[in-house]
Amino acid sequence: MGNERPRYWFPLALLGFAQLVVVAFSFVGGRSGGWFAYTPYEDAGRYATLQGVGMSRAYSTSLDVTFSGVGRNDGWLFAVLAVYLCTVVFYAVHAWRVGSGTKWWKVLAIALGGLVAIALADLVGYWEFDMDGDARSAVLLTLGLVLLAWLDRSVLVLVVAAAYVLCAVVLTQGALALVLSSLVALAGAFAALLSRPKTAAEGT
Numbered sequence: 001m002g003n004e005r006p007r008y009w010f011p012l013a014l015l016g017f018a019q020l021v022v023v024a025f026s027f028v029g030g031r032s033g034g035w036f037a038y039t040p041y042e043d044a045g046r047y048a049t050l051q052g053v054g055m056s057r058a059y060s061t062s063l064d065v066t067f068s069g070v071g072r073n074d075g076w077l078f079a080v081l082a083v084y085l086c087t088v089v090f091y092a093v094h095a096w097r098v099g100s101g102t103k104w105w106k107v108l109a110i111a112l113g114g115l116v117a118i119a120l121a122d123l124v125g126y127w128e129f130d131m132d133g134d135a136r137s138a139v140l141l142t143l144g145l146v147l148l149a150w151l152d153r154s155v156l157v158l159v160v161a162a163a164y165v166l167c168a169v170v171l172t173q174g175a176l177a178l179v180l181s182s183l184v185a186l187a188g189a190f191a192a193l194l195s196r197p198k199t200a201a202e203g204t
Contacts, residue, residue, distance in 0.1 A: 005192060005193055005195070006152060006154065006156075006192045006195060007090070007091065007094055007152060008148055008149075008152050008154055008156075008157050008188075008192055009189045009192035009193050010087070010090050010189075011083060011086075011087040011090070011148060012157070012160065012185045012186070012188040012189035012192065013185070013186060013189035014083050014086055014087065015079075015083050015141065015182075015185040016182040016183070016184075016185035016186035016189060017182075017186070018079040018082060018083050019076070019079055019178045019179075019181060019182040019185070020178075020179070020182050021079070022075050022076055022079050022178060023175050023178045023179055023182075025075060026175060027175075076133065076134060076137040076178070077122060077133065077136075077137055079137070080118060080137050080140050080141055080144075081115055081118060081119075083141070083144075084114055084115065084118060084144065085111055085114075085115065087148075088107065088110055088111045088114065089107075089111070092107040118140060121136075121140060122136050122137075122140065125139065125140075134168075134173055134174065134177065135169055135173075138164075138165065138168035138169045138177065138181070139165070139169065141164065141168070141181075142161050142164055142165040142168070142169075145157055145158075145160060145161035145164060146158065146161050149161060156188060156191060156192065156195070157188065159188075160184060160185065160187075160188035163184045164181050164184050164185065167180035167181045167183075167184055168180070168181035
């Protein structure tokens, strides 16, 4: 079908924006003092307010204890799953648009199988290799980028994968790792959009 931009611009852009959303929510959540920490009643007064603060802190502490062993920066794993699922849907829609005849049940099997594989790989990284959550998510996304580079035969995506793992695992961690690796993914997406469109002959 005529000339078109490389398809991998979408997962790269989605990855970059998804990670920035994770960073934004981590800062918003960090400032929250708990909705139950305040009460509109005056007579209930100090007791109700202190009780609310205590329950809010206890709930927050229980969450910290629950997820401390997992060691993940907020919703990074959910970003991994969302990016994968949206990428599968995007490639399936593109395949249907060009008339490749991809069956819906194959798309569903790939989507569900990939989600299960990601969850299992994350558990293996935790139980067998004792990796913290941020590192596991970064490694999973890097492997996904390498797979995407193989699927689209793209040197650009392979370079993005190398830069991504460098920023997300080697150089730093936490929110800064998310921001830097997001910029890498977005730079790759822009480079793909600005690249020379492939002709129908080149796409085959």
